[in-house]
Amino acid sequence: MRSKGHDAVAKAWGPGRSFVHGLGAGFLILALAGFAVAARAETVITSHGISTFGDLQLPADFKHLSYVNPDAPKGGELSQWAQGTFDTMNPYSAKGLAAVGSNIMLESILVGTADEIGASYCLLCTTMEYPEDRSWVIFNLRPEVTFSDGTPLTSEDVVFSYETFVAKGLTDFRTVFAEQVGGAEALGPNRVKFTFKPNVPWRDLPAEVGGLPVFSKAHYLANKLDMEETTLIPYLGSGPYVLDKMDVGRSVVYKRNPDYWGEGLPINIGQNNFDSLRWEYFADGNAAFEGFKAGVYRFRTENSSKSWAESYDFPAVADGTVIKAELPSGAKASGQGFVFNLRRTNWQVPKVRQAVAMMFNFEWSNQTLFYGLYDRINSVWENTDMAAVGVVTPEEVAILQPLVDEGLIPAALLTDPAVMAPTSGERQLDRKNLRAASALLDEAGWPVGDDGKRRNDKGQLLTLEVLNANPQFDRVITPFVENLIALGVDAKLTNIDPAQFELRTRDPAYDFDMITDAAASAYFSGSELKQYYGSATADVSVFNKAGLKSKAVDKLIEVVMAAKTKAELTVATKALDRALRAEGFWIPQWYKSTNWVAYYNMYEHPETLAPYSVGQTTTWWYNAEKAEALKAAGVLQ
Template sequence: MTRPAAARAIALAREGETSLRWLATGLGLAGALVLAGALQVRAESAVIVAHGISTFGDLKYPADFPHLDYVNPDAPKGGEISEWTMGGFDSMNPFSVKGRAGALSSIMLESLLTGTADEIGASYCLLCETLEYPEDRSWVIFNLRPEAKFSDGTPLTAEDVVFSFETFLAKGLTDFRTIAAQRVQGAEVLGPHRVKFTFKPGAEMRDLPEMVGGLSILSRAQYDRDKLDLEESTLTPYIGSGPYVFDRMEVNRTLVYKRNPDYWGADLPINKGRNNFDSIRIEYFADSAAAFEAFKSGAYTFRNENSAKQWATAYDFPAVQAGHVKQAVLPKGTKTTGQSFLFNLRREKFQDPRVREAIGLMFNYEWSNQTLFYGQYARITSFWEKTWMKAEGVPGPQEVAVLQPLVDEGLLPASILTDEAVLPPVSGERQLDRGNLRKATKLLDEAGWAVGADGVRRNAKGEVLKVEFLNDDPNFDRVLNPFVENLRALGVDAVVVKVDPAQAESRQRPPTYDFDIITGHAQTGYFSGGDLLQYYGSETADQSAFNLMGLKSPAVDRLIRVVMAAKSKDELTISTMALDRVLRAERFWVPQWFKDTHTVAYFDMYEHPETLPPYALGEMDFWWYNPEKGAALKAAGALK
């Protein structure tokens, strides 16, 4: 039964309840039986049985949909797609802070529910046939598909689901266990293919069925047999139930996954036209310059170009001139990633917001975009950039209603109710903007960082205001060096610390957090919920792989709970706007830039649906290989 149908059934039952009670009183036992039956119908109708679940409103796809709208259901299977990544890997465990996990090392694993690339806040049954839940979402039952099995041929059962949940609750990355322990009461096996999750009274229930439904399902048999440990680094790949399985690796150089010809779910409507490549190969390179040279020679075949300079100036190599490599600018409808310079708030020197604001004033985005990026980018200004939930201007009455209690309790300044939402500073055409330099000078002077005779700023203890930018990509030096020069003009002892990707990851992850400023992602979702606790909650600040800046704000904590408790899209929008406004006022980031399109280059043997979905490029998902074009490229010697 769909959610609206269930609601109508409950309403009808309620409308008839009074007359039924009167009838029962007049007819004795017979009436009581009638009433009992009617109330039973009402109770049963309150439990929704569906093929999916959405945060708000209806699902786009009905239970009998033949395939997703944005795929080619007749896409051929075959070929290989290969891409690159930077650094190296020494583990195939993506759930541990120990070691550096290989790219796509969780590709083998599936979850009970899965999303689509043309909807927001919707999840459909994958490993399950149906799910059941009451209107208050205080529990959820998943009815598993009996045909679901792991790639080794063993059945996937409710025991594996409960085992996976309990293992993630006890081991691995701390973010999930912290959030789940607060909100999930437990999981229980109701039958070989039936599992129930019960949520804690008082918890915000809106996104909980989707949260537990999105958990990766491990094979208990493999976990025990191979003596795996979710917290330990290992080169033993996890066995999963997904369409791809591990094929081979060359540590720190190459990872290959192959399509499982016996994949149990190949014919499911949600999988039609997807998982089309016979193999997916990832090549590792020490830096992006070496990776680009390798692409030019055909060492890998698909590149989502992230360098504006290279896109504008470097795609004139022979393979492009010969027509072997195709360039395309494709639509991109996703919200921004929140890419930004992130301060480590655990460092005493960054605890004063005036210091953070002053440093942010020295990054000249406008000069960088024109001089370094060929005008290809736009500035990120909000944690919900490119969405309807972005805070703008002064707060309206509904936002004020959300913020006022926090002002009354002294958790926020009164100015949050009247000031415009914080925007990044605008700079002039010259690299060093003198107006912003004067503003930053005033802020640091007020914060107690005075300029000495040597031109360097020190506090009352004589400590130098030193700022280190941790950088693992030599190509990013051209962005950082002007920023550093501007900071040094301000009297800040700013430097770029160059490390390799493994060192960068080690220094950024818990419990080390050994950095001043990094380039990271201030993450959010469209319909944010419990994920906000991972990204911005005080409880995870010193153990999270996502809350890298270490934000601990009672006001933010309270607003996260307001967002999580929103009962409608309108409520969620207003509460998210309020949270966006407060996060921006914290100034723990210097927002960077985003691009509204995908700029991709690939050897001309791949094809995609004419209309791409708004929320995914999907080259590994629903693109496919054209064997005739591939053969022509090989005959021409274009590929290695």
């Protein structure tokens, strides 16, 4: 499950049996109808972590992570940029704009690694105990853990944090949590137990409760904090960084806690190397880039192909002062795309959405605007082996057939290849797609009039507003809007600031037709899918921007959650991927399989980088000699 402001990479964990061997439709129908209560296993496992499938990669006595420099020096500052503004240090409320890093002070009992999918290791705990069926879990907390003010972190804080999230957390988060977790109980000062409800899959739950942030109960109560409200008082946590200073809406700085309790833990060796982490806020990307060139901040992740191709020709790059690097990445694609607001009647008609999607010309955009640097996204699980490919396999048919029989999905999903994003020709306006889209809108009851505009039988115009908070996207959205106008849609681009964007795209407003967002998922997905795509939370979720409500998707999410082996999960995820793509709630955009970064030549990174993270805030370090040389040359002030 996902809480706003927590780790953006959702994770799931659990063991299992094979979907592929000996699995009949009867079992699958039962799985779709509801989960049988598993018998309580007698064997209790005690471990230093937990994995979704198979053994943990790291043994209990590991010395450090494989992608760190254990001898990395400590010191210096890493400075980056953020867009827009902020007005709160509470990352767990739907109100306000939280500062970047506002959850950096908090730790969780378990923590994942950046080179292993579906694994989580003890951080605040020494060991964890759980039965084979994973119906409960006990965490044995480290007695030496302290909050940054020196007070001990105990099981009472863990229980209080959990109960606060359940009572005050984001509505979609606590709705899903309430379905699965029975409660938390302090068994002693350093021992806490979570019990899970019957009739739900338990595969992921020990890791999910272990992944909840833990904050100080005493500090929360003393400062009269409210998780549902904005505040400039950060939560008191046990993490390696604490808030140093902030200029509200302009910059925020976190400093390394010299008394951090966990400095010597093997999982922390070679990490948290900077003395301070700073983020400078800019109104837009162009201003931020000029700030980088001027040295206002010194590390930049580049997301603009135009900037990457054209703008790094300034002297500092030529003389080696600034390093421009393309780093490998094995991460799942973000799922970025244009997302329809399905809460609005116009966009509830599949043919209308399909027609609109045909007007975005990725091929022309990639060659004309992106220098051919991007690949197209088609799948919610793009760049993983979870993505549906081609026609269905017999194992996928076994999952999807009951939904076809119930009339919840079209029979074509059993015979046609997985839905792919529309393709276009070399010209901005593809005439073939224009004709096809016109026919779809005619069939959907939106004929074109003498003025070139499309109206329904009530005389209402077919209007579409693309809401945008990033001016750099104008060059992408404007041709799309022009193509829509050629189709007869009364389309327009509306630019607003990030604060307005947040207000218009959240509950209860949802005041938009289309935005750029992400069709999100974890690599190994679980209950977080209910927040992203579930019907129960669609009208309150900060993640399900489309407002997707599909009985078929709901049932397939349950099958994904019930998967007990990687083979089962892969098949179930591919089936869900097919159904999500067939819903047509988004127009997939693009991704790149590498990371573009630029940084002043005083930062260094391990020779072996983690496959799933650049890791600049955690595993990189500051070279003091190089920094002094840059200062002596007048590059840095």
